[in-house]
Amino acid sequence: MGQYTQETRLNAICPYFTMFPLDFPYGVLEQHASPGEWVADPFCGRGTTNYASRVLGLPSIGMDSSPVAVAISQAKLANTNPEAILRSAKEILKVFEEPSEIPTGDFWDWAYHQTVLQALCRLREGLLQDCRSQSRQALRGIILGALHGPCGKTARSYFSNQSQRTYAPKPTYAVKYWKRHNLQPEPVDVLGIIKRRAERYYSGQRKATGRVMRGDSRDEASYQHIDRGIRWVITSPPYYGMRTYIPDQWLRMWFVGGPPEVEYAMDGQVEHTSPELFAKQLKEVWKNVGNVCVPGAQMVIRFGGINDRAAEHLPILDDSLQGSGWAIEKIESAGSASKGRRQARHINNTAKPPREEHDVWTVWHGG
Ligand SMILES: C[S@@+](CC[C@H](N)C(=O)[O-])C[C@H]1O[C@@H](n2cnc3c(N)ncnc32)[C@H](O)[C@@H]1O
Secondary structure, eight states, X not given: OOSGGGGGGGGGSSOOTTOOOTHHHHHHHHHXXXXXXXXXXXXXXXXXXXXXXXXXXXXXXXXXXXXXXXXXXXXXXXXXXXXXXXXXXXXXXXXXXXXXXXXOSHHHHXXXXXXXXXXXXXXXXHHHHOOOSHHHHHHHHHHHHHSSBOOOSSSOOOSSSBOOSSSOOOHHHHHHHHHHTTOOOOOOOHHHHHHHHHHHHHSSOOOOOEEEEEOOTTSGGGGTTSOSOEEEEEEOOOOBTOOOTTGGGHHHHHHTTOOSSOOOOOTTSOOOSOHHHHHHXXXXXXXXXXXXXXXXXXXXXXXXXOTTOOSOHHHHHHHHHTTTTEEEEEEEEEEETTTTTOHHHXXXXXXXOOOEEEEEEEEEOOO
């Protein structure tokens, strides 16, 4: 695989529960796409497909129903620089001197030092009021990535008390842990962390073309502003039974406008009540995305299963593709989930062996 090491730091701006590795969309596009061809991902998550497109100079569209996913993916396509990002943060802090709302309770007392929480609330309010500029979108991505994580031994790079970085801490458990270990939150330098991260992620990025939108990809109306010109779709839907995206990201959800507590609502997410319903909903997505594609467009779907659901993943995907306008060309093994950071690995805490994942290559004959 080519020369991408220089430019890939931005892909790590914020972890997301179930991302696929950059190598996957990058490899497909590097080998097969031609300059100027549009790429789309209707389940863009943290925007890995969009970022691979950026690195290769290809224009792309991303869609996701989770506001956290959309915020991270928008940051991946932001054309800005470290100075402009820091300026945006300072501007917001100047205008929003006092936050109108600061969450209270044990969790918030222990998760952040009061000066840090104050600054985060001011930045949150400013970004909720206006996040149209690319610098603000980059700033929001940076803050989401730094919101919670380990304290580290040297320079602090997260705002929170000791936490995991991928999942948000569960309040009761986290408070017990902090109290038991007498871990007081520290007054970390919020602007300093933003500056270092901005320099890390936004120095020397190639110009990006395209956009990321919040939308339910099952709904035809979500595609109404997308021109019919997509040549490549590279995507990975939630694996059947994998339903914890929203609650596991509750703290980042709060930052993008959600409530200051764990959110269990699953609005806008594909339903997992039966394999049949799941396949039917995926079929809607495949039809909708096909309708904004050029004839002969290709879609590559990475799909697997999780161990606590017995259903086999390939028959579900096959069922979803039947009558969707997409014909299967080939199915390749993507290895097992223990290799690389894939969906099943994050959720298989059992001793069961990880399940094999597949890349299903399809071509658009519909429309
Ligand atoms: C497996 S993740 C995609 C991960 C992505 N490939 C990445 O690298 O980050 C699946 C995504 O589908 C999104 N999703 C689930 N149902 C959706 C729907 N109906 N419309 C749009 N997005 C949906 C979830 O929010 C989640 O971000």
